[in-house]
Amino acid sequence: MSSYSESNPNPNIGTSDSPHTDYRHLEAKKLTPMYQHYVEVKEQYPNTLLVYRVGDFFECFFQDAVTISQELELHLTSKEGGKEIGRVAMTGVPHHALDRYSRLLVEKGYAVAICDQVEDSAQAAAQGRMVERKITKLLTPGTLTDDGMLSAKQNNYLAAIVITGEHWGLAYADISTGEFFTTQCQDLTNLNLELLRLQPAEILIPTNAPDINSLLRPGEKSQYLADVLPDCFCYSLRSQSPFTLNEAKSKLLITFHLRSLEGLGCENSPLAIRAAGGLLDYIEDTQKAHQFPLQLLRTYSQVNFLILDYQTRRNLEITQTVRDGSFHGSLLWALDRTCTAMGGRALRRWLLEPLLNIKGIVARQNTIEQLIENPSLRQDIRQLLRSIYDLERISGRVGAGTANARDLLSLAESLVKLKELAELASQGDSPYLKALQNVPPDLEKLGQYVIDHLVESPPLHLKDGGVIRDGINGDLDAMRQRLEDDRQWLANLEITERERTGVTNLKVGYNKTFGYYLSMPRSKAEQAPENYVRK
Structure with missing residues (x-):
């Protein structure tokens, strides 16, 4: 600046x-x-x-x-x-x-x-x-939620880190999808690698700096940042207070309505708790009236997947090419044939954190094998997935109260198709296809309920009205009828006043200052009846 x-x-x-x-x-x-x-x-x-x-x-x-x-x-x-x-x-x-x-x-x-x-x-x-x-x-870079500001097939992570010596805690969340993770480890080199893997849009740093709550853009230096941290990210300097153990733990318990953090797996990871609590405080501070709900915090360990250093990631060209750093020509570009934004984000995560667990690797391989050997099933599933919208991000907007009528209809249309997806998945027996077969009946009922109540093509903005179908609510139908009668009365008024005054281009207009009014050319002013009041 x-x-x-x-x-x-x-x-x-x-x-x-x-x-x-x-x-x-x-x-x-x-x-x-x-x-x-x-x-x-x-x-x-x-x-x-x-x-x-x-x-x-x-x-x-x-x-x-x-x-x-x-x-x-x-x-x-x-x-x-x-x-x-x-x-x-x-x-x-x-x-x-x-x-x-x-x-x-x-x-x-x-x-x-x-x-x-x-x-x-x-x-x-x-x-x-x-x-x-x-x-x-x-x-801020890490708190975007509107689709127009986000990449459909890439998570927009907000991260928070707490460092004590060689030990560190990391928490990250995607507000638009509700994902929320935390971990604790040692060796700052591993922290560096984890940040490069996640590519967070914004990283929160607790500090006692006099100018807290400031945003450092990529490449900007600060004496309050550890030298080991990559300078290619946006860093937000935050007050230490929300990152203290007591404040952070209390924030997590209240947010998720828990009595203990034991079920989250981070009870004995104080740095992870501090990072997660500080991140929640920042989200509340920035989202104002619209709080996007997060999923229950999940604690993970770096030992669950293969850690790729920067040079390896670069040489493998997983998400960008070595020559010019573009997505086109990368491994993800070559592999990504996903039909939904959710699938695109999942594939990206899988490539950036390769599994070490043999059982998990085999489960993925068996699923792919079954879909390759059954091309008709694969094509049917792909065709159905093309008609399913981004449930993760739409659900986030619904939970925050920022969804519009079209979001609700997209959500409903996607929910009613989950049963059909489950029926297709029942033709396979791999763990991933089995997981698709378990669709709670309430989801289908909710989707059908919304479809039955909304018009087929709702307006973009709720304030435009015309969202609910006729016949759903008697009071609403009565008000609509009165509104239509008023419109007809105004239309008739224009016709009758033209006949009464002889001014053929007399019109009924409306503005916020006068409300409804009659307008006529200045040259016809002498034809105005005595009961007209000039404005």
Whole structure:
């Protein structure tokens, strides 16, 4: 991020040629109410890029505007900040394009705080006050959940590490799928190899640094990072408090409603507990109103799979080629013929952590053998899998309350097909095919229930309405009928008023300020009846 001195050498000049870029040099009381609120929010999230909803745009001001204009190659402009202040640097993007621009910023290693309007602007205007805004989402590289920001066939891991001497604890989770793992080991070289295997999008580091809660982008150095850690990742410096053993253990017990950690397998792994608890605290802090549910924490050991060092992984070209580091031409590229995003992610994990257990290896081989020897079964399963959506990520959005109607329908359509998948799998007897045969009946009932209640083509946004089928709820049907009657009444009103006034292009319109109104050309104003009130 560009420093203040580079972007605006004279902070006391707020002209159109040199707008203010640092709010710290300004008196808050002299700023307009909106800028005062922006500054208040910014001070709560000093290490993020703050995007602030203003009408149909998300705007950035001061230094954040300079940074975003440089990183995204957007036009840097300015806006009046107050009578005694002058102009303030500003950059904005349309609200409907926020996801795309946010993704670009996060890919560059920035954290983005989204301050959105949380009430109807017309209601605030009617009461003569500024519309209420709050931080609704905090985007960091490891906490992305929207499909548009994620790679379908690759996990987006958030990791946390706690190091004590040569011993270390590691926890990692994919918020979008709910996976949550932890481990404890010794030798920092093994930690390095594990991080390179996982390729986490963001790594949490507990520290006593004065500037905690800051995000270090790949390649940025810090005296608070261990020299052994790879510098190719984003690191978030966090307070030590959530990573203390008591705090972390309490967080895990409360989150998963447990009395003991013994069943999780990490009861005697204090560093693993500290890493997992600190990671949970960070997720709660960043997800705000929408908490994505995680699966029950699973403890694993590195002895369960073959550890591949960086050079071996590179030479084998498992996920990228040696020549130019591209996916095209790698081993995964050659093998991946999966039909679902879930299968693509699973295949990637399998290649990066080869099994050492003979029983597990044989189970996979037997499954592949049976599918090769029965091509019709293989083709039938593949055909069915093509119609099954990403259950892991859709379930995560449903659990967090961020799913839309189309997500619900995709989930339901996938659930009702699990029974058919189980019937196909019953033709085989390998462990993996047997596992597919066990489908809880409640899942099929849930899927059919949702399908029976939703329309065939629901709208993208719930606020658009028209999601529930007719005949499901009598009260809803009655309200819809009244709404249709109102529409018909308005249509008839337009016709009758045209006839009464003789103005053929008279129209019934609507806006948030006046509500419904009648409009006619200014040239026909003398034809308006006496009971019309001009606005």
